[in-house]
Amino acid sequence: MKSVSIIILLCLFSGLLCLPVVGETSNKPLVDVIYSGGKGDHSFIDSAYRGLIQAAEKYSFTTQEYSILNASADPVPQLNGPEGETPAMVLLVGNPLTSMAQEIADSHPTLPVVALDSDSLVGNNTKTVVFPMYGSSYLAGIIAAGETRTGKVAVVAGRDNALMSEFIQGFSQGAVQSGKEVLVSTAYVADDNSGYWSPERAKEIARDLSANGTDVIFTVAGGSGMGVIEYARNTSGMKVIGVDSDQSVVGPEVVVASVLKNLDQVVYNEISSVIEGNFTPGVELSGLADNGSGIVFNPNFGNLSSLITDRFGEAAEAEDRYRS
Structure with missing residues (x-):
């Protein structure tokens, strides 16, 4: 034995x-x-x-x-x-x-x-x-532009660094290229790595963004994102795009899609x-073109698969340009 x-x-x-x-x-x-x-x-x-x-x-x-x-x-x-x-x-x-x-x-x-x-x-x-993560965030920006009713969307990021910048720039460019007039804002949870596990602070930020008319938030903040999702669950009209895992399981009524790192x-x-x-x-x-990253949508918000398929090549090319 x-x-x-x-x-x-x-x-x-x-x-x-x-x-x-x-x-x-x-x-x-x-x-x-x-x-x-x-x-x-x-x-x-x-x-x-x-x-x-x-x-x-x-x-x-x-x-x-x-x-x-x-x-x-x-x-x-x-x-x-x-x-x-x-x-x-x-x-x-x-x-x-x-x-x-x-x-x-x-x-x-x-x-x-x-x-x-x-x-x-x-x-x-x-x-x-x-x-x-530029390419999958680009797709998230397109989705956010399609979901907003106010024309205001935002990124809530864990902290300000190069890694977060790639998410933010991809998302912003996707929103711009969506063909709709959209204002993108950015907020950081903290100025250090505590920004990745401070859900209460992220919830406060979501509340402030909502007060300014933002109705779609892309959360790129690790565990802090749970605070944004919690706020959205209790706020009429607020939607979220999650990150890293399919977060629709914790917010099926508010998480439209999730950007994934595989x-x-x-x-x-x-x-x-x-x-x-x-x-x-x-x-x-390991990026969008070779399945290292991607995006999954929540069917509760309709079938986004055709949009993702139609814009996938565009997003992958944008990622290549960003990384070159």
Whole structure:
């Protein structure tokens, strides 16, 4: 019989929440997953977690999961398993973990380190997967322009940085190219990474935007987006375009569509590559044209599939121009 080790580890210091999930440890590779934020956001982190679950359904491995709430202050988690086993790989999810990912790669030069939505890492043991989001956000802008009754739409972003700028510019350009006269505004939840998990602040911003006549909001703020959706559920005429996961499940009456990063598939693929022995280092772009990003619509608001199909090529070309 294989030995079974069950560990519950809770580390609450410097804002670090460590939640390892450890099962049978004998003869199984260990996969460490570090999230920028916590599960349950119905967005970015949950999408990555779905990929971990999918991989676990096919492959036999042990997992340690960590949630980092303050990447600039929190220490690197303990990577070795409870029996001292070395991880087969470390997967880091979220741009705020770029520096941590590079530190781990430098300290463990033979350990595969995969960073998703990160700045590019250096080293022969690193893989960076970047998700260009201009094209799918462009489609979201077209949809928002078609849904607004006031002619005012907005983006609520987690913080002001290059990653958010790609969403904002794509959305704004899509709205402009929709053929309708639309005013696009932008609001930021915070000036640091707390903007990705501050739903109450995002809810306040949605209230202010609504007071100014905005009736469609594209939320690009991770877990903070739940605050926007909550406000919309209680406000007549307000609609939302979600992000990272299909958020119509938490707002079926208000979420018109959701812009997706297909993190689940990428997480699955990267774990598979390490376990099957074909890990390839480097930088990979996974955007609209190659199904790394996309958009899903809520059928409660009508069938938008023909609009998405008709404008898909236009959006993909716009993304290529933006990235070039």
